[in-house]
Amino acid sequence: MLQIRRIYAEEAALALPRGQDIVARWPEAEIVPVASHWLIPEVHGDETNVSRWVRIKTEALVLGVKKSLTTRLNGRSADFIAPSTANGCAMACAYCYVPRRKGYSNPITVFANIEQITAHLARHIHKLGPKHEPNQCDPEAWVYDIGENSDCSADALVSDNVRDLCDLFRMSPTAKASFATKYVNRDLLDWDPLGRTRIRFSLMPQAIAKVTDIRTSPIADRIAAINDFVDAGYEVHVNFSPIILTPDWLTAWGELLTQLADGLHVRAKAQLAAEVIFLTHNEQLHEVNQGWHPKAEQLLWRPDLQEPKLSQNGALNVRYRRDLKAGAVESFRGLVARLLPECTIRYAF
Known part of the structure; x- marks a missing residue:
């Protein structure tokens, strides 16, 4: 997954214990000083990097300090969005919205001031007190999404x-952490979260996921990891996301739901809930994807099925027509009610 050769680091991040710990994990990596984790043209912000996208994700790591510590209201996946301890990703999902904000190669940026972030969250949790409704x-419990980006x-x-x-x-x-994931990291099974962390495994038919x-x-x-994480003390939900409409989409999802129903033990099913999110795409991302993965765009870019949608941040996206x-x-x-009736759908859009 990661073969870090270069660490682009802010001076302030290198001075912190967590920054030093991260650098020590890759002692052979070149340390490249940067003034800001946001402004590294050779890593992100330059769309000509598209042909090197996956290589950059594999080899580059950015180390910074989180300047603004705010907890925002959410109301969908969680009650609140916690301050990020990282942004970017080692993975390269073709529909990901995060690169639109930061740049298209978008490797992991990790923030070294973890003590400030956890102290902020502890104060927020304490101030809220118990959840009464x-x-x-x-x-x-009050739910905090700790992995928005x-x-x-x-x-x-x-x-x-993440462990901290x-x-x-x-x-x-009175509170729970929550994050969505597409990567099975079994090291987390040893953390003993006592039910206070909710992992949401994102699922879709394998034929679509492969692309x-x-x-x-x-x-x-x-799917195979869900039982193990429940047994290890996590609350485990699923995200059916994104749902991409193809001629046989209902058949493919029916097969996936059957696979899920057959694979989960009774305790996993008893605590299962889901979020259902249909694909939203972006014209600029579509154009970039054409440079590195046009096959995915055959599934994602469907003008015959989609209509424009103005996002909250002012970006022009496309979504499936309302009707x-x-x-x-x-x-x-x-389909879910018939094939996996134990699963509560928390919301669908």
């Missing part, structure tokens, strides 16, 4: 940041 995020399972290969966060929530009876989920764990491995999507959502809900 259930909601779709959780009936009892990265994959925490992969981040845990780079530093102990999970340890914080392990000792927080769009580049450098991720196979779908069968993700088409409404029917697809209902069809998918019915």
Whole structure:
């Protein structure tokens, strides 16, 4: 997954204990000083890097300091979005929204000021106190998404940041950590989270994942890991995401749901819940993908099925037409009810 040869590092990050720990993991790597983790043209921000996309993700790591520590309201995957301890990813999913913000090669950037981040979260959790009313995020605990712009399972290969966060929530009876992942990192099985960390394994039919989920764990491995993570003390949900409409999409998802139903033990099914997210794509990302993975765009870019959508940050995206999507959502809900009735759908859009 990672063969780090260059670490682009802010001076302030190198001075921190976590920064020194990260550098020590790759003693042969070249340390390249940078003024800002956001401004590294040879790594991100230069679309001509598209032909080197995966190589950059494999060989480059960025080390910085998180300047702004804010916890934001969410209400979908979680009650709150925690400050990032990393952004970017070692994987290269063709539909990923994160590169639109940072640049298209988008390797892992890890933040070394973990003590400041955990202290901020501890204060936020303490100030909130108990959760008195259930909601779709959780009936009892405040849920904090700790991996909005990265994959925490992969981040845990780079530093102990994710473990430090999970340890914080392990000792927080009123709150839970949550993150989505497409990578099975079995080292996490030894962490003993005491039910205070929710892992959401993202799933889709393997034939689609083979084209769009580049450098991720196979779908069968993700499904096989669910029982083990439940047994290890995690709450495990699934993300059916993104749902990509193809001529046989319902048949393919039916096969996946059957595979999931057959593979989960009783305790895993009893605590299972899902988020359902249909594909949203982006014209600029489409153009970049054409330079490195046009086969994926045959699935993702469907002007005959899609309509423009203005995102909250002002970007022009495309999504499936409302009339088409409404029917697809209902069809998918019915499929889950029939093939995996134990699974609660927390939301679908």
